[in-house]
């Protein structure tokens with residue numbers, strides 16, 4: 391199975407480098423797995439039987455080392471060297487260099503926090519009531535981090551406003567996701583003793599791992615479903 395590998399040293403945190411690779415990969419392929427330090431995508435169409443793109447981040451003293459790999463099953467091993475390897479290398483370089491530039495440009499971008507509250511192996515999700523373009527779609531509780539506020543303070547404030555509960559924020563999980571506005575969606579675990587109610591939303595649901603695909607998520611959250619599944623296993 392042919393395999394190509396490229397690397398780049400990126401001056402940005404790993405969860406943002408992962409976000410940039412996910413954004414680039416999802417414009418050309420189907421992202422099938424995401425985690426804090428990378429992602430795996432499958433290319434469905436091209437001069438190969440099947441192809442897989444992975445991006446993996448490692449934290450070093452000099453920045454985040456991004457390693458991207460493409461491996462594929464050849465249709466014709468003789469033609470492979472001429473007709474497949476060169477475009478595959480161009481694709482890989484475009485993803486690696488594109489992710490480096492995008493992550494470095496977005497360092498310090500505004501953050502939207504999402505809150506992952508898990509109870510009895512179920513994740514709390516809420517259905518948006520407005521604006522019209524996204525009404526009916528599902529998301530995690532949260533919202534924009536206000537100037538001068540920490541991510542954790544935003545998690546506490548948004549959960550109080552949207553759910554009427556006090557939460558204790560935990561660690562960030564998964565990669566960031568770049569929103570169409572250029573803000574970064576960042577998910578934090580949180581725990582609560584309170585009973586949430588839908589203050590601003592249409593509905594709340596506690597979703598088990600098997601229920602996760604029953605609801606129509608906002609596109610950024612749909613990308614994070616592998617992270618939500620992992621949370622429900624632990």
Ligand SMILES: Nc1nc2c([nH]c(=O)n2[C@H]2C[C@H](O)[C@@H](COP(=O)(O)OP(=O)(O)OP(=O)(O)O)O2)c(=O)[nH]1
Pocket residue numbers: 502503504505529530531532533534535569575608609610611
């Ligand atoms: N809260 C939240 N927002 C999300 C998620 N996924 C996702 O794409 N978003 C987007 C939707 C919005 O464009 C943006 C957050 O907007 P928002 O309306 O919830 O934020 P906010 O409470 O600070 O807004 P506002 O009342 O100040 O207008 O992030 C998610 O899981 N939770």
